Amino acid sequence: MNLAQWLEYLEQCHPSNIELGLERISTVAAKLPIGFDGSKIITVAGTNGKGSTVSMLSAILEQGGYSTCCYTSPHILQYNERVKLGNRFATDEELCESFAAVEAFRGDIKLTYFEFGTLAALQIFSRYKADYIILEIGLGGRLDAVNILDPDLAILTNVALDHTDWLGDTREAIGFEKAGIFRTAIPALIGEKDIPESVTKHADSIGATVYANGIDFNAEQKDDKSWQWQGASNSGDSISLNELPLNDYPLDNCATVVQAISLLAPEITTKQLKSGLMNASLPGRFQYVQKEYALILDVAHNPHAAKRLVEQVKNRFPAKKISIVLAMLADKNYQEVVDCFRELKPVWYVASIKEERGLEGKILYNYLRETEESTVNCFSTITEAYTAADNAITAANLNSQQYEDSDAVLLVTGSFFTVSAVLELI
Numbered sequence: 001m002n003l004a005q006w007l008e009y010l011e012q013c014h015p016s017n018i019e020l021g022l023e024r025i026s027t028v029a030a031k032l033p034i035g036f037d038g039s040k041i042i043t044v045a046g047t048n049g050k051g052s053t054v055s056m057l058s059a060i061l062e063q064g065g066y067s068t069c070c071y072t073s074p075h076i077l078q079y080n081e082r083v084k085l086g087n088r089f090a091t092d093e094e095l096c097e098s099f100a101a102v103e104a105f106r107g108d109i110k111l112t113y114f115e116f117g118t119l120a121a122l123q124i125f126s127r128y129k130a131d132y133i134i135l136e137i138g139l140g141g142r143l144d145a146v147n148i149l150d151p152d153l154a155i156l157t158n159v160a161l162d163h164t165d166w167l168g169d170t171r172e173a174i175g176f177e178k179a180g181i182f183r184t185a186i187p188a189l190i191g192e193k194d195i196p197e198s199v200t201k202h203a204d205s206i207g208a209t210v211y212a213n214g215i216d217f218n219a220e221q222k223d224d225k226s227w228q229w230q231g232a233s234n235s236g237d238s239i240s241l242n243e244l245p246l247n248d249y250p251l252d253n254c255a256t257v258v259q260a261i262s263l264l265a266p267e268i269t270t271k272q273l274k275s276g277l278m279n280a281s282l283p284g285r286f287q288y289v290q291k292e293y294a295l296i297l298d299v300a301h302n303p304h305a306a307k308r309l310v311e312q313v314k315n316r317f318p319a320k321k322i323s324i325v326l327a328m329l330a331d332k333n334y335q336e337v338v339d340c341f342r343e344l345k346p347v348w349y350v351a352s353i354k355e356e357r358g359l360e361g362k363i364l365y366n367y368l369r370e371t372e373e374s375t376v377n378c379f380s381t382i383t384e385a386y387t388a389a390d391n392a393i394t395a396a397n398l399n400s401q402q403y404e405d406s407d408a409v410l411l412v413t414g415s416f417f418t419v420s421a422v423l424e425l426i
Contacts, residue, residue: 003092006099007079010113025115025145031105032119034126036133040264041149045137045178046157046191048305051282052249053157053191054134056257060276062086064268066131071121071146073114073138076283076299076420083121085128090121098123114138118145132264140167142180153264154181154208156199157253158192160304175199182208187263191256211259219255227251231259234266241270245278248286248316250308284419286312289426293393293408294320297419301332306340306413313344313411320409322346323393325385325422328414330359337414338367346411347392348376351385353417361385382421386412 001009042057044050051072058068067086075081083090098120102111111119118138125133135146141156159175167174175196182188188208190199195212203210211217217231222243230240239262247254254277261268286309289295294317300309313322324346328334350364365378379385393408412422 001096001099003079003095006096010099010116013111013113013116021143022145022148024109024111025119026148028102028106028109028111028115029119029122029148032101032123034119034122036126036149039125039130039133040152042132042134042153042155042260042264043137043146043149043151043181044134044155044157045141045144045181046155047160047174047178047302048300048308049157049191049250049253050136052280052285053155053253053257054136055282055285056247056249056254056277056280057132057134057260058084059280060257060261060268060273061132061265063272063276063279064265066265067128068132068134069125069128069130070134070136071118071125072136073117074416076416077423079117081283082117083124085124085130090124094124095120112145115145122149137178137181140174140177140180142177144181147181150183151181151186153187153189153260154183155189155191155256155260156181156195157256158304159196159199160302171196172198176202179203182206185209187211187260189256189259191252193252211263213252213255217255217259219251219258221246221251227254229255229258231255231262234263241273245274247277247280248288248312249280283423284416287419291390291426292397293406293410295410295412295426297412297422299416299419300413301328301337301415303333303336303340306337309411309413310340310343313409317409320407323349323389323408323410325349325351325382325389325410325412325418326364326414327351327353327361327382327385327418327421328359328364329353329355329357329417331357332359332415334359334364335367338364341411341413344411346375347389349379349385349389350376351379351382351418353415354381355417358417382418383425386422386425 044053070084080089102119137144137146167177176198179199179202184207188210190212193214221227226243228242233239284299287297300306322344350361352361361378368376397406
């Protein structure tokens with residue numbers, strides 16, 4: 001089978017897209033030729049910021065001369081993005097070979113799409129033998145498929161309300177689930193200062209070695225280009241770094257990454273660290289595309305991420321005219337996300353996502369009109385919404401005497417589906 005056929009097959013292997021639990025995947029993993037002797041494992045959980053954290057860790061470690069493998073989800077344009085070996089994605093052939101191996105060993109055990117993909121990725125990583133294996137948790141932590149491995153260091157970026165049907169409807173409940181990636185006597189880095197008590201309680205109960213943002217390490221922005229970090233070395237000494245470069249990722253995430261590097265790879269130089277921070281890139285996370293105007297693509301799909309995105313847009317593009325292409329999934333808190341974006345006073349282009357979990361664009365349209373938003377345009381598809389926004393901004397630029405210095409920004413956001421649909425067009 002080719003990759004497309006395998007992915008279609010994986011979707012049919014289990015009656016549910018999500019079924020949390022480690023028994024099934026652990027049973028199959030024990031049969032597979034998977035081993036990571038000589039590799040250090042980092043797991044990254046959190047509601048938001050996981051992907052950027054993985055990207056920064058990998059970029060810095062690669063700058064320091066180490067080889068890395070990264071597992072992330074979901075993908076934007078192609079499945080191969082989930083399995084990264086150094087600076088390249090796994091090939092179709094590598095993925096198909098590993099899917100076939102998992103299929104041969106699973107017997108009658110029903111694996112979900114994510115469990116099947118996780119085992120395939122781990123087998124590929126086992127053959128690649130990288131210095132560092134960096135694994136993004138898919139959902140929650142305690143019962144997520146990735147949590148079958150014991151890490152050398154675990155990171156929890158933050159805790160916000162999302163996936164409440166699976167993880168609980170309070171930050172305390174969700175925090176407990178995500179803290180399940182911590183291990184006894186292993187560094188557990190907490191990237192959010194306002195962390196639920198359930199996280200620290202669980203870490204204390206199992207004897208994890210906690211490094212908490214605002215207590216054990218800290219970051220302070222000095223100007224519009226640099227920031228300063230203070231933290232702990234792996235020997236317990238206090239250390240600081242000055243004039244670190246600002247990038248487009250949350251400063252708390254950057255600070256957490258620097259703390260992780262100081263514990264696992266203190267030999268990495270400040271120059272290499274700075275280079276890694278600046279070279280880290282991730283499609284769909286404040287991704288900037290220069291057209292006749294500024295096009296920003298970001299997969300923000302919950303209120304916490306939307307607030308952060310609004311801050312980024314305001315800081316990067318003060319006094320600019322904002323338009324937003326917005327399409328979301330039905331199980332997300334679209335009201336609060338929309339309310340966050342109101343602060344930008346945008347022209348709205350809302351659309352439907354044509355997937356099983358997609359939210360109808362009319363729902364977004366009606367909510368905006370009910371709350372007295374007048375500049376709202378509704379479309380059946382993301383392609384139509386983006387095309388209309390692009391045409392409107394281009395026409396406005398052509399009619400402007402300042403065409404060479406457009407003050408327009410188009411923000412595409414709300415879901416991975418939204419961003420991927422537009423990336424396929426440009």
